[in-house]
Amino acid sequence: MFLFGPTAVWHLYTFERDLEVLSMSLLSPLGYKKDGCSFVLLIATDPEFSGNGYGAQLLQWQIERHRREFPGVPVVLDTTTAQAQRVYEKLGFRYLESRTVQTGTDSNGIKLAKDVMAPTEPFKQRVLILEE
DSSP: OOOOSGGGHHHHHHHHHHHHHHHHHHHGGGTOOGGGSEEEOOOOOOGGGTTSSHHHHHHHHHHHHHHHHSTTOOEEEEESOHHHHHHHHHTTOEEEEEEEEOOSBOTTSOBOOTTSOOOSSOEEEEEEEEOO
């Protein structure tokens, strides 16, 4: 579970910084440049309403709008959960690659002190792309 709050910004920053590096290594071989792609930075559902498909509906609406406004421009996103990956794949996203990311945070996104051991289960960042 990931808790959002002021200290969780570090967690998000780490993932987005790594996404940029990882995406370029994955997008270049596909013939895309970073500036020629759109990126989904964050989509989340309140745990109280999770599992009802609201997040997928919102993303589907945004994808349709994106395709009208920017035809032919792919959409790239990342996720750390297999559940979210399945949702994105149902929306047409294609899995590209994943890698382990050491965020320096605990499982709640709180930055760890220097002498604190990192979580035993590292985060896995999965990158997906939606093409026309």
